[in-house]
Amino acid sequence: LEKKIAILEGRMPQKYPEVKFLGYKERRRILVTGGAGFVGSHLVDILMMKGHEVIVVDNFFTGRKRNVEHWFGHRNFEMIHHDIVNPLYVEADEIYHLASPASPPHYMQNPVKTIKTNTLGTINMLGLARRVGARILIASTSEVYGDPLVHPQPESYWGHVNPIGPRACYDEGKRVAETLAYSYAKQEKVDVRVARIFNTYGPRMHVSDGRVVSNFIMQALQNLTITVYGNGKQTRSFCYVSDLVDGLLGLMASSYTLPVNIGNPVEHTIEEFAMIIKNLVPGCRSTVATGAAVEDDPQRRRPDIAVAEAHLHWKPKVSLQEGLQRTIDYFKEELSRTTLYNNQTY
Ligand code: NAD
Ligand code: UDP
Numbered sequence: 001l002e003k004k005i006a007i008l009e010g011r012m013p014q015k016y017p018e019v020k021f022l023g024y025k026e027r028r029r030i031l032v033t034g035g036a037g038f039v040g041s042h043l044v045d046i047l048m049m050k051g052h053e054v055i056v057v058d059n060f061f062t063g064r065k066r067n068v069e070h071w072f073g074h075r076n077f078e079m080i081h082h083d084i085v086n087p088l089y090v091e092a093d094e095i096y097h098l099a100s101p102a103s104p105p106h107y108m109q110n111p112v113k114t115i116k117t118n119t120l121g122t123i124n125m126l127g128l129a130r131r132v133g134a135r136i137l138i139a140s141t142s143e144v145y146g147d148p149l150v151h152p153q154p155e156s157y158w159g160h161v162n163p164i165g166p167r168a169c170y171d172e173g174k175r176v177a178e179t180l181a182y183s184y185a186k187q188e189k190v191d192v193r194v195a196r197i198f199n200t201y202g203p204r205m206h207v208s209d210g211r212v213v214s215n216f217i218m219q220a221l222q223n224l225t226i227t228v229y230g231n232g233k234q235t236r237s238f239c240y241v242s243d244l245v246d247g248l249l250g251l252m253a254s255s256y257t258l259p260v261n262i263g264n265p266v267e268h269t270i271e272e273f274a275m276i277i278k279n280l281v282p283g284c285r286s287t288v289a290t291g292a293a294v295e296d297d298p299q300r301r302r303p304d305i306a307v308a309e310a311h312l313h314w315k316p317k318v319s320l321q322e323g324l325q326r327t328i329d330y331f332k333e334e335l336s337r338t339t340l341y342n343n344q345t346y
């Protein structure tokens with residue numbers, strides 16, 4: 001507290017991560033919707049460290065101020081508490097449009113809000129991009145492929161989505177977001193980029209995020225049963241968050257305008273994944289239990305990243321082992337905070 005008061009009173013300089021100095025001509029004003037979320041906050045860090053001005057817009061539905069609080073007060077940083085379902089008038093040179101819940105339990109908890117965010121919210125951001133002439137990158141998802149009948153999934157695959165199932169609010173919401181992007185590109189000449197993001201993990205995922213990586217790590221760290229939904233034969237391919245952020249930056253900078261898969265093609269069954277995590281937590285006494293299957297759970301998912309390799313010269317660098325180790329270390333810290341703050345996670 002002493003230190004904080006000293007900073008506020010200006011007796012001590014506020015310490016920020018190191019920021020490069022950019023001249024007026026190179027510095028861009030970049031809007032990041034959903035910038036207080038898991039992926040958004042990592043993207044914000046890189047953009048800030050590169051020396052750009054960053055405006056974060058977030059309604060804190062699934063994100064937290066804590067993810068970006070290390071930038072509060074920095075002259076290049078601005079945070080706006082706003083729901084993008086409502087119009088937003090700011091100036092920007094580039095927009096990364098990431099605002100949307102991403103974890104199945106989160107988006108299923110409020111399906112109407114999820115659709116509104118991905119449709120009305122995306123219209124507003126495209127309208128903003130149109131008004132200010134900004135390039136806009138839409139965060140789409142591998143879920144546009146649904147429960148895929150083609151494996152691995154190339155961008156040319158149209159998908160296999162149940163339009164009225166429990167995941168539809170997200171899958172169809174993102175499909176409409178893509179359609180909106182290309183309609184604005186065609187009709188209004190908006191400069192769009194579309195990233196189809198595959199399962200991503202890393203530090204700053206919320207302990208109660210509900211996605212498989214955070215669930216399994218939290219269970220393994222507490223010696224609780226690792227809960228595999230269904231028989232565990234379904235597969236996913238996991239990308240470490242820094243690799244994803246590199247891919248998003250590469251796509252924004254590239255002249256390629258069609259959708260691009262960004263993900264790590266190393267594929268595992270969920271059962272294997274449970275064992276990998278268990279073995280990475282020293283002394284873990286958790287057992288792995290299979291349970292009821294989730295409705296409409298995609299059975300296989302793995303990105304074909306030939307387009308990203310050819311057009312962005314991008315491929316993931318961080319191995320699953322290394323990425324998981326960093327994520328486990330993060331969740332260990334989170335667990336100790338939880339105990340510290342009277343079992344409240346915040
Ligand atoms: P997240 O839930 O951590 O972050 C989403 C952020 O958007 C949160 O900060 C949330 O508060 C904000 N938000 C939600 N609705 C909003 C609204 N109406 N107005 C303003 N802000 C709003 O999720 P994430 O994992 O960081 O995902 C970021 C983006 O990437 C999402 O668009 C998601 O669909 C996409 N994506 C993520 C993954 C992944 O594995 N993480 C995979 C595919 C796609
Ligand atoms: N919009 C916004 N910010 C802007 C410009 C537009 O939020 O800076 C919203 C606007 O309210 C509208 C939507 O984006 O609902 C789509 O904008 P567009 O210009 O395509 O449509 P119009 O204004 O003609 O309805």
Ligand code: UDP
Binds near residue numbers: 236
């Ligand atoms: N899953 C699981 N146990 C959990 C959470 C998820 O077995 O505690 C499974 C889920 O059924 C799916 C996979 O892990 O097959 C990935 O789920 P997640 O919610 O992380 O993301 P999805 O890829 O389904 O959007």
